[in-house]
Amino acid sequence: MKETAARVHELNLYRRYFDLVAAGRKTIEVRVRYPHLKDLTASDVIRFRIKGTEETCEVLVRRVTAYDDFEALLDGEGPVNVNPTASRNEQLANIRSIYGPEKEALGALAIDIELIAS
Template sequence: MLHKMSLYEEYFDLMESGHKTIEIRLNDEKRRRIQIGDTIEFTKLPDQDETLQVDVIKLKHYQTFNELYEDLPYSKMGCAGWTLQELVDGTYEIYTPEQEKQYGVLAIEVRVT
């Protein structure tokens, strides 16, 4: 199955180069359809002029972003050198704690096709 998502330029480029292999998302209705073996097509933001296809190779579910960040290597998320607090604060600029509580969170490990 093909899923479509967007990524900001910095993270798109890191994924394209193979330096970012884990994408973090809410485990909302859209993400709950993702299965190992599926393909995700990322569109590069803000211009939306490039796409990148990756294969889903692993899925890990967590209750909170904090729990996820304590479990996974920051370098695989494109965040080498960040602190735990910076990761959590940055995530809460995108998602709210209420969304996190409602849906839980998902780490999607990918490989560029």
């Protein structure tokens, strides 16, 4: 039986979140439900990159769950899994500073990730 290679998605990540992912402390990545992410699925690989650098880390996608908005996502996934260094309210404010209301209206994705050892 022929094995298929994992699909690799390249996504940018802010340094503060990248460091948490690279340390294995952030297990849920938050994204807007953009059309280019609609085919993201368990067993895919995400290569996170800090924009403008060559610094990357790779994670395995374990699960992708859609939510209506960021509040529902934080309540459903648990804020500590999204960012163990910030309160729920801080996280909500941070996420909304990155994605405006027009983006949140598209819906939110919780991407359950596991760091791939390098």
